[in-house]
Amino acid sequence: MTAHDHHDHDHDHHHDEASDLSETELRVRALQTILIEKGYADPAALDAIVETYETKIGPHIGARIVARAWTDPAFRQALLTDASKAAAPFGHQGETGDHLVAVENTADRHNVVVCTLCSCYPWDVLGLPPVWYKSFAYRSRVVKEPRAVLTEFGVALPDQTQIHVWDSTAEVRYMVLPARPPGTEGWTEEQLMKLVTRDSMIGTGMPASPEGAGA
């Protein structure tokens, strides 16, 4: 299948510890080694990329944006008008990328985000996508039978609720602004952001219930 299959002996020779690694791991290591030996990348920089996505960029950024929108009407309006601009101060290093659009759930409209062609996702505000977002089942079905898909997430919407599915086919990225849960009057931004789940910002979930949380 691959060039590697014909060169297993070379691999074993070059990587004495390689016997514990899978074929996939060996192939990844081969590319890393070549990038470093050819002078394309500093090894420390490779590790720093992984660390950034593991520890610095994640749904906590989006959760704070949502909690701010719930508590600050002017910010909510700014977010819905130009999300890239409004969200920027919340991003890693105080910046987010261009082309972010926030879509608001209302009493009669529910929004869901997908990328049917690959797995485009608002990395700057939510981090890397969960496995289900990249799954073939989600990508193929949510544009056609979103209610059935939402049921699999445990989300049941009233029959009359309009569902808007946003298929990210270019470089525009979407985040959902979910509705603020009832029973959270007077809560602070810090309390509220704990209710904002990742899935609620993609439209496959609702914010957590205030009972037993926050206050």
Add this chain to the structure above:
Amino acid sequence: MNGIHDMGGMDGFGSVDPVDTGPVFHEAWEGDVMAISRVMGAIGAWNIDQGRYGIEMLPPQLYLTSYYRRWLERFERAIVARGYADADEIAAGHALRPGKTPPKGKFTLADIERVTRRGSFTRPETAPARFAVGDRVLARNIHPKTHTRLPRYVRGHEGVVVRLHGCHVFPDTEAMDQGENPQWLYTVQFDGRDLWGADSDPTLKVSVEAFEPYLEPV
């Protein structure tokens, strides 16, 4: 191209497993593949559209493996195709000869912030927008053999323009090394029943981002 990647509306992939509570990378090699991706982009080896086209051109059985696995398959091919290593080096797992000079130079720690932030795809307007919010448009019935971002499931259907995004880099040419060729970008919203027939959920609206060459006036 009408590839396996264009899966909106397909049946047969089963139900969605909604549980993913982490970690970010389920196996360490997935993080390493992500890092390789950012490096190759940052040094200018290829752009995002060329990268996506590289994945789309994989044989379907490789596409259907997993997200990071198909990135790996794409890298092995693209790194050779664009002259960043030779096939014998990929096979050996080591450099056997010096590398080429990347267009944007070596990737170092100083580049981390740049690559973990999205760039802008907006370009100066090349012409007035052909369509306005509220216009009804037809997604053209086109089937290019090369990269496009107009999904099959909207082709030949009418929708309405709901947002203008200015002129953006046009993936259909950028992926083919034919330049950015900026085009107006619109969000076009379709009624579920127009896409999926009378049995569709009557409350469903589906939107895509569509470049102006994908659209015709109704």
